Amino acid sequence: MAALGMLGQRPGSGYDLMKILATTLATVWSASQSQVYTELVNLADAGLIDVVDIGPRGRKVYDLTPAGRTELIRWLVQPADHEPRRDGALLHVVFLGEIPAAEARTYVVAMTDHADAEVLRLCTLRDSYRWPPADDNEMYGRAALEHALRGEATTAEWGRWLIELLDRRLRSAHPPAAAGGEPPPAAG
Amino acid sequence: MAALGMLGQRPGSGYDLMKILATTLATVWSASQSQVYTELVNLADAGLIDVVDIGPRGRKVYDLTPAGRTELIRWLVQPADHEPRRDGALLHVVFLGEIPAAEARTYVVAMTDHADAEVLRLCTLRDSYRWPPADDNEMYGRAALEHALRGEATTAEWGRWLIELLDRRLRSAHPPAAAGGEPPPAAG
DNA sequence: AGAGGCATGTAAGGGGTTACATGATTTC
DNA sequence: GAAATCATGTAACCCCTTACATGCCTCT
Numbered sequence: 139m140a141a142l143g144m145l146g147q148r149p150g151s152g153y154d155l156m157k158i159l160a161t162t163l164a165t166v167w168s169a170s171q172s173q174v175y176t177e178l179v180n181l182a183d184a185g186l187i188d189v190v191d192i193g194p195r196g197r198k199v200y201d202l203t204p205a206g207r208t209e210l211i212r213w214l215v216q217p218a219d220h221e222p223r224r225d226g227a228l229l230h231v232v233f234l235g236e237i238p239a240a241e242a243r244t245y246v247v248a249m250t251d252h253a254d255a256e257v258l259r260l261c262t263l264r265d266s267y268r269w270p271p272a273d274d275n276e277m278y279g280r281a282a283l284e285h286a287l288r289g290e291a292t293t294a295e296w297g298r299w300l301i302e303l304l305d306r307r308l309r310s311a312h313p314p315a316a317a318g319g320e321p322p323p324a325a326g
Numbered sequence: 327m328a329a330l331g332m333l334g335q336r337p338g339s340g341y342d343l344m345k346i347l348a349t350t351l352a353t354v355w356s357a358s359q360s361q362v363y364t365e366l367v368n369l370a371d372a373g374l375i376d377v378v379d380i381g382p383r384g385r386k387v388y389d390l391t392p393a394g395r396t397e398l399i400r401w402l403v404q405p406a407d408h409e410p411r412r413d414g415a416l417l418h419v420v421f422l423g424e425i426p427a428a429e430a431r432t433y434v435v436a437m438t439d440h441a442d443a444e445v446l447r448l449c450t451l452r453d454s455y456r457w458p459p460a461d462d463n464e465m466y467g468r469a470a471l472e473h474a475l476r477g478e479a480t481t482a483e484w485g486r487w488l489i490e491l492l493d494r495r496l497r498s499a500h501p502p503a504a505a506g507g508e509p510p511p512a513a514g
Numbered sequence: 515a516g517a518g519g520c521a522t523g524t525a526a527g528g529g530g531t532t533a534c535a536t537g538a539t540t541t542c
Numbered sequence: 543g544a545a546a547t548c549a550t551g552t553a554a555c556c557c558c559t560t561a562c563a564t565g566c567c568t569c570t
Binding site for chain 2: 163165166167215219228230235244249252275277285296299
C-alpha cells in the first residue's frame with residue numbers, strides 16, 4: 139500500500155520509492171529493497187500501476203492506473219485496522235524484574251537517551267521545513283513527523299518517570315537496608 | 327523471546343502464555359496460538375526450556391533450563407535493536423492529501439476517537455492495580471502499561487492538533503472561497 | 515449426556531529479510 | 543579507467559497468520 143501511495147503523489151521508479159522510504163517515510167513505514175521491487179511487479183500484475191517511461195540504466199518509471207487511483211482512495215478512506223502491537227524495547231521493560239534494579243536502571247537510561255536523541259534529530263528535521271506548507275502532501279508529511287516527534291518525547295518523559303521510580307526504590311533499599319528483595323551481601 | 331521472558335517469571339503451559347499475551351502483554355507484544363506452540367517446541371529443541379510437568383488434558387508445563395535463564399539475562403541487558411517502524415494509521419495520514427480535506431478530517435477524527443477510547447480503557451486497567459506494587463515484575467508490567475497509556479494520550483492530543491489545523495484550512499477555503507484547491511461547485 | 519472451556523498440534527501460504535547477482539552511467 | 547552511484551532482479555529462508563484437526567475434562 140505504501141508504494142501505491144507514493145506513486146499517487148508522483149510517478150517514480152523503485153529506486154525513487156526506496157529513497158522516499160529512507161527519508162520522509164522513515165518514521166512511518168519501512169521496506170527492504172527487494173520488497174519494493176517485488177511489490178511493484180505485484181501491483182503492475184494487479185493492474186494498479188503501469189510502466190509509463192523507461193530511462194537510462196533500465197530505469198522503469200511507474201504511475202498509477204485509474205484502477206490504482208480508485209484503490210488508493212478506497213484504502214485511504216477506510217479506517218486502518220488495528221495492527222498487532224509489538225514493541226521490543228517495551229518487552230524488555232516488562233521482564234526487567236529478572237535482573238537487579240541497578241542494571242534495570244541502566245537499560246531504562248539507555249532507552250531514554252535514545253528517545254531524547256531522536257527528539258533532537260526530528261526537531262531539526264521539522265525546523266528545516268518552511269512554514270506554511272507548500273501543498274497538502276507536505277502538510278500531511280509534516281503531521282506524521284510531528285506524531286513521531288511527540289511519540290519520542292513522550293517515551294523520554296516516561297523514561298525519566300520510571301528512572302525516578304527506580305531511584306526511589308534503590309535509595310530505600312541501600313542506606314536503611316530494610317525493605318524486601320535480596321538483602322545486600324555485607325549487611326550484618 | 328517473549329515466551330522465554332514469561333517462563334522466567336513462572337513456569338507455565340502454552341495455554342498459560344496465550345492468556346498472558348491476551349491480557350497483561352496485550353499492549354506490548356502479540357503472537358498467535360500456533361506461534362506460541364511452535365516457539366515452545368523450538369525453545370525446547372534449543373535446550374532453553376524443558377517440560378517439567380504434565381497435567382490433565384496433556385497440559386505440558388514448561389520452565390527455563392539454566393541455559394535458558396542465562397540466555398534471558400543476556401537478552402535483557404543488551405539494548406533492544408531498533409525495529410523498523412511500521413504504523414499503518416500514520417501511513418494513511420501521510421497520503422491524506424489525495425482526498426478532500428473534509429474527508430481527511432473524518433479519518434483523523436476516527437483515529438483520535440480511537441486513541442481517546444484506548445486512554446479510557448487503559449486508565450481503568452491501571453487504576454485496577456493496587457498501589458504500591460506487590461513485586462518487581464508487577465511494577466515493570468505497570469510501567470509498560472503506563473507507556474502505552476501515555477502513547478495513546480499523545481496520539482489523541484496530536485489528533486486534536488491536526489484537526490484544528492485542518493479546520494483552519496477548511497474555514498479559510500469556504501466562506502471567502504479564495505485560497506487554492508478545487509473551487510466549490512456553486513461558487514459563481 | 516451435552517456444552518463449554520482447556521489444551522495442543524500441523525499444513526498451506528503470504529510477507530518479509532538477507533544475500534546473491536548483474537550491469538549501466540556518471541564523475542573525478 | 544576506477545569508483546561511486548544508479549538501478550533492478552532473484553533465491554533461500556524465517557516468521558507469522560489462518561485454518562484445519564483433534565481430543566480431554568468439568569460442570570450442569
